[in-house]
Amino acid sequence: MRPVYIVGVGQTAVAEHWDKTAQDLALDAGLQAVRDFSGTIGAVYVANALSAALGNQSNLAPAVATALGLRGVETLTIESGGAAGGLAIRQAQLAVAAGLADAVLVVGVEKVSDVLDERREAALALSMDADWEAFHGVTVTAQWAMLMRSYMHTYAIGAQEFAAFPVNAHANGVANKKALYRFPISADKYQIAAAVAAPLGLLDCSTEADGAAAVLISATPPVGGAVIRIAGSGVASDTVALHSRTDLLKLDAVRLSFERALVQAGIERSDVDVYDLHDPHAIAAILAFEAMGYAARGTGYSLGTVGAIRPDGSVPLALAGGCKARGNLVGALGVAQIVELCAQLQGSASTQVADARIALAQCMSGIANTVATHILVRDA
Amino acid sequence: MELARHWRQRNARYRLEGSRHSTTHAVAFPAAQGSEWLPYTLSGRGSVLTYAVVHQASTGHDAESPYIVAIVQLSEGPRITAQLTDVSANEVEMGMQVEMVTRLMGDTGPDGLLLYAYKFRPVL
Numbered sequence: 001m002r003p004v005y006i007v008g009v010g011q012t013a014v015a016e017h018w019d020k021t022a023q024d025l026a027l028d029a030g031l032q033a034v035r036d037f038s039g040t041i042g043a044v045y046v047a048n049a050l051s052a053a054l055g056n057q058s059n060l061a062p063a064v065a066t067a068l069g070l071r072g073v074e075t076l077t078i079e080s081g082g083a084a085g086g087l088a089i090r091q092a093q094l095a096v097a098a099g100l101a102d103a104v105l106v107v108g109v110e111k112v113s114d115v116l117d118e119r120r121e122a123a124l125a126l127s128m129d130a131d132w133e134a135f136h137g138v139t140v141t142a143q144w145a146m147l148m149r150s151y152m153h154t155y156a157i158g159a160q161e162f163a164a165f166p167v168n169a170h171a172n173g174v175a176n177k178k179a180l181y182r183f184p185i186s187a188d189k190y191q192i193a194a195a196v197a198a199p200l201g202l203l204d205c206s207t208e209a210d211g212a213a214a215v216l217i218s219a220t221p222p223v224g225g226a227v228i229r230i231a232g233s234g235v236a237s238d239t240v241a242l243h244s245r246t247d248l249l250k251l252d253a254v255r256l257s258f259e260r261a262l263v264q265a266g267i268e269r270s271d272v273d274v275y276d277l278h279d280p281h282a283i284a285a286i287l288a289f290e291a292m293g294y295a296a297r298g299t300g301y302s303l304g305t306v307g308a309i310r311p312d313g314s315v316p317l318a319l320a321g322g323c324k325a326r327g328n329l330v331g332a333l334g335v336a337q338i339v340e341l342c343a344q345l346q347g348s349a350s351t352q353v354a355d356a357r358i359a360l361a362q363c364m365s366g367i368a369n370t371v372a373t374h375i376l377v378r379d380a
Numbered sequence: 381m382e383l384a385r386h387w388r389q390r391n392a393r394y395r396l397e398g399s400r401h402s403t404t405h406a407v408a409f410p411a412a413q414g415s416e417w418l419p420y421t422l423s424g425r426g427s428v429l430t431y432a433v434v435h436q437a438s439t440g441h442d443a444e445s446p447y448i449v450a451i452v453q454l455s456e457g458p459r460i461t462a463q464l465t466d467v468s469a470n471e472v473e474m475g476m477q478v479e480m481v482t483r484l485m486g487d488t489g490p491d492g493l494l495l496y497a498y499k500f501r502p503v504l
Binding site for chain 1 (some may be wrong): 433437439440441442447459460464
């Protein structure tokens with residue numbers, strides 16, 4: 001297998017783009033990513049979870065490819081819920097590494113603002129079990145809330161112990177011009193925020209918003225500038241229904257996908273300099289850090305309380321604002337994470353981790369029923 | 381019309397019918413596939429493993445919010461996701477003993493098919 005490099009990136013603002021379609025957003029990000037590329041793009045992979053449900057349009061990839069002037073190119077649309085972006089990166093890495101294409105463009109796009117909250121919740125609930133979960137009125141947010149309550153009950157901790165995660169995300173997001181929310185929040189405000197799905201409050205729930213991101217993956221390293229390689233890629237799955245798991249607080253697909261990515265990259269857990277996780281709520285990041293072995297079970301929350309997740313900490317998280325402040329791009333998240341982490345490895349991020357060389361991106365569908373983990377390494 | 385989609389789940393939704401393994405006597409809900417699994421109606425007794433209060437509901441449930449959803453540990457072994465009913469959020473406790481009841485969940489819209497299914501309430 002050949003090494004695989006990132007040679008172009010693009011990203012739109014995360015916002016309510018009333019005047020733009022999903023195709024418009026995808027084109028914007030895609031054009032940015034291919035601007036300086038003169039080679040042949042062998043395929044276009046589009047990650048999108050919700051367009052069929054919310055936009056009356058499935059199979060976005062040929063529309064995006066055609067708009068980019070790549071009519072005739074091989075296309076693929078990937079709709080694996082919140083894991084779609086990561087899975088699209090994975091497929092592009094495989095195609096380039098195997099020599100099937102010298103360059104593949106991955107575009108993640110999501111357009112959620114055309115409908116009201118109830119329909120958006122219903123669309124997000126498509127990633128859970130339709131008959132045995134969603135039918136009963138459970139939302140993905142409510143599932144995270146149930147895990148948060150279970151965690152608080154099992155380890156006897158209060159809701160205030162979760163505050164550091166959204167506080168950190170918002171602090172980091174202030175400088176990100178593409179973030180949805182560019183204001184800080186405090187732990188005090190976290191505690192008095194209105195309930196969305198108790199015990200989850202408003203300041204511990206991300207907002208889904210419109211946006212696109214694009215990554216151009218190539219077998220040839222870029223000329224000049226930082227050389228960033230996709231060193232590790234791992235995907236894993238778990239039961240769709242949360243109640244089917246023996247241990248609710250154990251995200252096995254996170255562990256498996258992380259371990260696979262780590263082995264492929266040939267690095268140790270402690271080698272990673274900067275992280276971006278699927279963190280719509282603090283509990284999601286906490287359980288992911290525990291599943292990856294960065295904290296013993298029942299102690300992951302302390303990565304927040306001791307400041308380890310801050311830009312100068314041992315596991316810097318959500319430097320572009322995370323799902324909470326940057327906004328939750330659902331199926332496009334996994335692509336936006338790669339764009340943001342490339343900026344970290346180039347030393348040009350809006351909130352920068354000093355001398356970051358190895359980055360980890362992770363996204364998931366539902367409650368980790370599909371998880372994709374990628375490890376980026378700057379070689380030069 | 382989505383009659384068949386709901387009709388085929390009637391035994392599970394109306395009377396909590398799962399299946400039991402003919403030799404190990406393990407109980408599955410929803411029913412497991414395979415000739416060694418025979419239909420088995422669960423007792424409907426269980427305890428609240430965890431729960432949350434939904435304020436921002438999805439289409440079809442928005443008129444009911446806020447409502448309580450839970451994962452219930454059924455006494456025969458399987459776990460189930462369902463709403464809690466006949467109880468207010470501040471009365472629910474982790475581990476609370478609950479029992480199944482049949483309640484109206486909603487309808488399929490203009491065609492008027494009413495959807496009934498299990499919810500759980502504190503044991504009377």
